[in-house]
Amino acid sequence: MESTIRDINLATKGQLKIDWVKAHMPVLNTLREEFERTLPFKGKKVTICLHLEAKTAYLAKVVQAGGAEVTVVASNPLSTQDDVVAALVAGGVHAHAWYGATDEEYHQHLHKALDFGPDYIIDDGGDLVSTIHKERRELIGKVQGGAEETTTGILRLRAMEKNGELAFPMIAVNDAEMKYLFDNRYGTGQSVWDGIMRTTNLVVAGKTVCVVGYGWCGKGVAMRAKGLGARVIICEVNPIKANEAWMDGFEVMPMVEAAPLGDFFVTVTGNKDVITGEHFQVMKDGAILSNAGHFDVEVNKVQLRAMAQSCREVRNNIEEYLLQDGRRIYLLAEGRLVNLAAGDGHPAEVMDMTFALQALALHYLATAKDSLESKVYSVPLEIDKRVAELKLRTLGLKIDLLSEEQENYLANWQHS
Template sequence: MSAKAHSIIANPALAPEGKLKIDWVNAHMPVLNRVREQFEKEQPFKGLKVAICLHLEAKTAYLAKVVQAGGADVTITGSNPLSTQDDVCAALVEDGITVFAKYNPTPEEYKSLLIRTLETKPDLIIDDGGDLVTILHSERQDLAGQIRGGAEETTTGIIKLKALQKEGQLKFPMVAVNDAYCKYLFDNRYGTGQSVWDGINRTTNLMVAGKTVVVVGYGWCGKGVAMRAKGLGAQVVVTEIDPIRAVEAYMDGFTVLPMLKAAKVGDFFITVTGNKDVIRGEHYKVMKNGALLSNAGHFDVEFNKPELAAQSVSIRTVRRNIEEYKLSDGRNIYVLAEGRLVNLAAGDGHPAEIMDTTFALQALSLKYVNDKYEELDKAVVNVPYETDQQVAAIKLESLGIAIDRLTEEQKAYLDSWTDQ
């Protein structure tokens, strides 16, 4: 059956618009273009089925086309109901990729689309947040047997994978793409930092300068969000549970407070923890009138929406992607993008140049696990350092930047224990 006949998408007529988006990012992803050239020659996935679950927008679509260029039969679905772009889905179907995704499905529809993707019986997977892996290790273990391995995009997904590994339950090797240098140093910091504020600014149309921004979590994503908030003129408060990261935030020039104190002073709240209920009932009770809540973690559980709703007398949509919760004392608290990823649900996600390196890592990691799956343990696997360096070297070349190399004498010196 053809991809067009097999796919479930919202509107095939949107394909021309989606193609323009994909062509635009293609022109700004030189590293992934180089990987595509390699794949077209080598055909590393010839005869194999690949299932991809990522935020389904133009940059992800181009990754799918690169994997397809390597000989794969590709099926793709979205990893977030509000980040799927229907025109991009339609364009992919026109290019022969099977798509099970549409914008804003019901929770039941969303789950069924994930399962339909796995029912194609893939040999390899690319996952985001562990959605596919969770299904394969729970209600549909019957679909896991033929899977050689895969690659995981996010911190949230890797936490799940490590939990499965710890229990001895992980059924195949998964490469931790999120933990590669060229992912978290650039994607998590610069990509999240820019795209979060793009989503917030285009959605609210409000000033950031002079406001107090509370960044909940100071990992690499939190560092990027805080850095960009400072650049926009905000006063930045960081909350943390890790004393080392708290000291780092302090030395980066930010105020560090526990959440209950930060809740009293914040105008914007941005959660980037990967955990649940980091903002909850007691915090809502002391927030300013007009406080805005947004999430840049993976799932919509970082702030507790049911507890906010329980304190509210009414909830209404006041602007696209903004819900107003009116509390019993008359204060309003605003939730952006239903508490889902604000940079994707209310924006276009990370810049193309950032996802260029991340998705090059994804494609090369998929090739690595396919080449080595018989040798690898059923465990979370690191991206080979040589792959990290390869991606960075191509990136530098695309920017026209040259760097020095060690001389033979310098290499010998570094390998020696003497001073000579």
């Protein structure tokens, strides 16, 4: 099977990136050694749809080490690193992706990756699952299951399950504690500001940051903004999360009230149209908009273009929209994931835990597939705990263990 990539000659440069993250992903290294011995995916085909940068590449190599034939495809056209993709192809992994793919090319790549006829999938945002169910139904029955990376994807999967439309089991990796407590919070918090700061080269301290959405990703973005010296405003629709944001020390208000105050805006909701024309109307000159949700629909770009008298790229990954009254609004990375489209994504040590969950979720599917229905499953607790234990071990950390007497005390309600 041929690959669809930009330039195989970039492989050497890409391999250096993969080698770097490999040195900082000890949990995956442990699993790779195990998979090389046990070959849990021998004879199986796996299609991985994730952001194609070095950490994802190493996950693909770990799955390949378990005996699988692997194909990768991008989950976002602006997060693909062509040199990393080339290195994967040079190492025997099939790939269909390049940086800056058009919408037509992006969907062609998805279909080519599915032409592979996968037994298992790893998805991001539900792109593979959606394509299979809408356009490639001949694969239903061939695909035995998969794992989903993101909040956005899990929302789509649960809607499919509720409607009785999900045709194979999917594991909600994003809902694992070793995922959202670290990847969503610390990973997103650091990588979003890395992307914003390297793109704008502007100071954050003393500025007002408006974070739209206070889920685990929003908590991480807000926490890092506060640490950088910003005033932080939270916009929420969930009253429980709004109370949490207030108790965490942040201001809370509707977006229409926050819009005139913000210097930086970061959307992390997984929903559409959270920043729209009514907000652009009252934003200050020089406001900077960015998104850290999966799809580029959180900032309404159509309305922003319609309101602007001109648009130009003033710096790589920064579009300037000049409004009729002379105000300028800046949009980073076309409103796509700013931490990946304008940065390198989450730190390797964080993704080490997430991708270990992905690898073990696939292993679970391969061993338990006959007993699983076409539903959305949580990551088994033993997998979550195993990744936690492996991570502590690689850090050289030890924790206390319960004695038999303590375990009995906790298990017996009659003790006082």
